[in-house]
Amino acid sequence: MKFTLGLGSRAWSVSWGRAAVIGPRAGGSALGRGAQRFCSPRPARRGSRLSRALPLCLSRGGGDRALPDCAGPSPGRPGARQLAGPRAMEQTYGEVNQLGGVFVNGRPLPNAIRLRIVELAQLGIRPCDISRQLRVSHGCVSKILARYNETGSILPGAIGGSKPRVTTPNVVKHIRDYKQGDPGIFAWEIRDRLLADGVCDKYNVPSVSSISRILRNKIGSLAQPGPYEASKQPPPQPALPYNHIYQYPYPSPVSPTGAKMGSHHGVPATAGHVSIPRSWPSAHSVSNILGIRTFMEQTGALAGSEGATYSAKMEDWASVNRTAFPATPAVNGLDKPALEADIKYTQSASGLSAVGGFLPACAYPASNQHGVYSAPAGGYLAPGPPWPPAQASPLAPTVHGGELAATMTFKHPSREAVTDTPVLLPAVTDRKPPSPGGKAPDGLSTLHGLPIPASTS
DNA sequence: TCCGTTACGGTTGAC
């Protein structure tokens, strides 16, 4: 069932919940499931009955940044409740899930919400309750918690981009050497030798097909140096620094608890154990997200071309996720943008009221949230019956804004204690060994990826 | 009712 709400020039589709649409579950095999999905193309995706209660304008939060208009959905996503308009088109759009929560399809939830999910979970609140309270799908809650349990990070992974090339000049050189030494060598044998010789490790060894392609394209004629070799001699380099890319730069592989989550004062807790899914230069890197680069640059920790590189990255990301953490004077240790974000994310009379002040705010500056995320908290969490209704939050007594750091140490159940000592520089943790997943940690600073204001006091 | 899992449609960024 689907109906369209029209409001002036605005109109969007709102569909009823799945129960009303698909009826009894097909139950049974995956085929049935798939068929059902096929026949019932997720009618509820574009919204829910709850969405009707949402404000029509999910414009970015207050102030002069508020959008004066709310136009219809963007052309690309006619069904979604989206914002439009000159500015809205570039900064605001979003959809409403069945719980009434606002989200941007394809984009991560704001770190503030992610953080709340973890925090609430650590307070013993069940995921289903968290889901309702934050109006985030339970699948998402589950995923975020699972990720957090696994990596200690609440941050989303790096979106987009490509994996680092494994066919580095050094690898190519070795392949050529192997081929020259044994023209009859098979690609898989080369692969084995690359591993055996330590040129590559199991995570970055080229595939057989890649080796074959190299042999075909780059080492086609062994009698003469390939164009690559002839043109430039790659500097000697160690085995492809896969670890440099994927490895958790943990101080000790046997000390998974080396890093403590959070710190009382350190809220921008720098130490920490936030990991990032990929650590090759990514716009989604924790550093970029959090503006750590800026900090590091300011402290001279990041210098030279690398800094420049990251600088560019930061610029790129400013439009979406990347916090344009300017090197502007901080306010009480908190960058102004962050403060603004705090304001924007402050939960109003929604079900989050109890935790509204629990978290500072989304780490994303409003300008990076494409509207939805930068909308006032009350907008992000669609208004609706408070959850739990007329019930004081269990968090309220213990958690309040500004005390996040003190209250939430993010001590992972399976992890060790939390340090109370604020750590000012990003620290790495020994959360997990290098894995193909390429989860790299970052300082808790990055912890939740939030510029959580030091609780001071 | 809860929750892990997964298909899906979407975004992103490197190539």
Place this chain on the structure above:
DNA sequence: TAGTCAACCGTAACG
């Protein structure tokens, strides 16, 4: 510069 690809996202639905 546009297209492709593969990563990621959150939601909705299944079991």
